[in-house]
Every structure is written in structure tokens, then in C-alpha cells.
Amino acid sequence: MAYSVLEQMHDKLVSAEHPLLVADERLDGDSLGASLAMADYLLRLGKPVRVFISEPIPEKYKLLPHQDLCFFESSELSKISADVAERVVQGLSGPRPLVLNIDHHITNPRYGHLHLVDHEAPATCEVVHRFFKENKITINKHIATCLFSGLIFDTTAFSNDATNAVAFSSASELMFAGARGGEAIRLLLKNRSVSALRLWGVALERLWFYEELQAVATCITLQDLEMFEIDEEEIGGLHNFLKGVIDHDTTCVMCEKSDGSVKISLRTDSGDVASIARARGGGGHAKAAGFSVPNSRLVCAADGCWRVENKL
Incomplete structure (x- = not known):
């Protein structure tokens, strides 16, 4: 044998x-x-x-x-x-x-x-x-x-x-x-606090189409976390929720982290987001992957879309 x-x-x-x-x-x-x-x-x-x-x-x-x-x-x-x-x-x-x-x-x-x-x-x-x-x-x-x-x-x-x-x-x-x-x-x-659900509401209001990644995207800032008095862990699951309600192939959730980076989580029904994440130093699966951008922050542009910007 x-x-x-x-x-x-x-x-x-x-x-x-x-x-x-x-x-x-x-x-x-x-x-x-x-x-x-x-x-x-x-x-x-x-x-x-x-x-x-x-x-x-x-x-x-x-x-x-x-x-x-x-x-x-x-x-x-x-x-x-x-x-x-x-x-x-x-x-x-x-x-x-x-x-x-x-x-x-x-x-x-x-x-x-x-x-x-x-x-x-x-x-x-x-x-x-x-x-x-x-x-x-x-x-x-x-x-x-x-x-x-x-x-x-x-x-x-x-x-x-x-x-x-x-x-x-x-x-x-x-x-x-x-x-x-x-x-x-x-x-x-399943466990979600009222504050976490309110923050999800803010994230849903920010939805936009992110051309670079060809994805419907949203974001959460450190200021959001402070305002609703919740930690980073409580926003987990938002990307999976979006996959269930958005009529689009790929979704993206950006989140500012306390270490000064921006974490980007990707989900898709087809294609390969793992290759996107891997090219940016991240990893995961073909349908669910992510990566982080160090020393960066989220900034809202004049068109209402958010972007990842390097800190000076």
C-alpha cells in the first residue's frame, strides 16, 4: 500500500x-x-x-x-x-x-x-x-x-x-x-450588533462601480468604525452579504485597517479574483480573494467614488 x-x-x-x-x-x-x-x-x-x-x-x-x-x-x-x-x-x-x-x-x-x-x-x-x-x-x-x-x-x-x-x-x-x-x-x-448593521447601511449607501477592478464596490473607514464604536471584526461578512443581493458578477469591499493599510476583499461568480489578489501581494481562491495596500487610506473623490491613496 x-x-x-x-x-x-x-x-x-x-x-x-x-x-x-x-x-x-x-x-x-x-x-x-x-x-x-x-x-x-x-x-x-x-x-x-x-x-x-x-x-x-x-x-x-x-x-x-x-x-x-x-x-x-x-x-x-x-x-x-x-x-x-x-x-x-x-x-x-x-x-x-x-x-x-x-x-x-x-x-x-x-x-x-x-x-x-x-x-x-x-x-x-x-x-x-x-x-x-x-x-x-x-x-x-x-x-x-x-x-x-x-x-x-x-x-x-x-x-x-x-x-x-x-x-x-x-x-x-x-x-x-x-x-x-x-x-x-x-x-x-449570524451574530450582528445594532451598531454593525447601521454601519452596513452606510456602506450600502456608498456603492459605486470600480472601473479598475470591474466590480461593484463599497468601503468602510476607520472614522466609520469610531463613529459607530465597533471594531474591525464586526464588519466581517459584508462582502458575502453583497454577493447575495447585487446583480453583478464581482464585488469589492475596501476597509481601512488600524495598522495603516487598506484591506480589499473581492468576490466573484465567474473569472478569477485570486489572480488579481496574487498580482498585488495577496491570495485566496478563484472566487474569493483579497489583498492589502500598506501605508494607505480611503479618499472620496469629487464624483462620489472612493479611491485608495498612499499616505504622504
């Missing part, structure tokens, strides 16, 4: 003395869920596992276990993403560690000593689910909840283009394993 990549990865993890899990720079339900599910298993093996994340964990992920294993530093290290994890370990002292790469983003460069990047998978959590099944690892309720959370986050509760038969099959198995599915959907996708 062939010795699969997932089996090889398992053997390397079992023999690891100090495993470090690195979540994607764009911390979300999928990257966090996959990392914490793997952390749960490594804890069962008695490993002193840690999880590096790029930012503090938002409140909506409070359902996920083992968050005490996560660490975040506001140094240059916090800018490191899973896409450049190999560069992380190159900077560590001692022998160069082994790098394992599990992902589902089409823009992943397939770094590492062993990698499994399946861009047809509905979520990285589904790939990790396969890891557990292929290696005959018991999936407890904690792992099931983590993996289910990633699935529903990346498929928007089985409603976007990432949804396929594999997503439903995986979700069903995870529910039977004890995943807290209903609670995960409510916390990750």
Missing part, C-alpha cells in the same frame, strides 16, 4: 518534540479551527504544542477550545503568515525544523518538506479532517467543533461557491462526532 502524504505527516508529528502550529495571516474560522483541531490531537499525544496567530482571537470564536495555547506578538513576527512559515523556522536557533504545509488556497506556493494543498477542498479544515480519518485518529467533540467551524466559515454555512458534496459529507460526519454545529453557525455567521 502506498505511503500517503497524510500518513507521512502524521509520523513526523508523532516524532516531533516541540511542534509549532502557524495559522494563516488572515486569521479566520478556517485557519483557527484547523490549527486548534490539530493542537487538540497533539495535546493528546503529550506534545508541548503552541499555536502562533497573527492577531488576537475575536470574541466570536470563543466556542473553540485550547485558545490558551495561542500566542500573539505585536512585533515583526506578527506579520508572518502560513504562506511564509518556512521563513519563520529559518530564523529559529538550532537545527532547521521540518515544515509541514496543509492548506486549500490556490495561491499557496506549496512550500515545506511535506505539503498537501488541495484547492478543490471546501476548507483547510476538510483537509485536516481527512488527515484524522486517514490516520485512524478518533475525532472527539472538540476536534469536531473546530473542524465544523472552519467548514461553515469558508462555505458561509454551505451557501457559497466553495460548497460541494465533500463539504456536506464532512459536516455530517463531524456532527455525528459531536460538533456544536448550531452554536458555531450562530456565533460565526
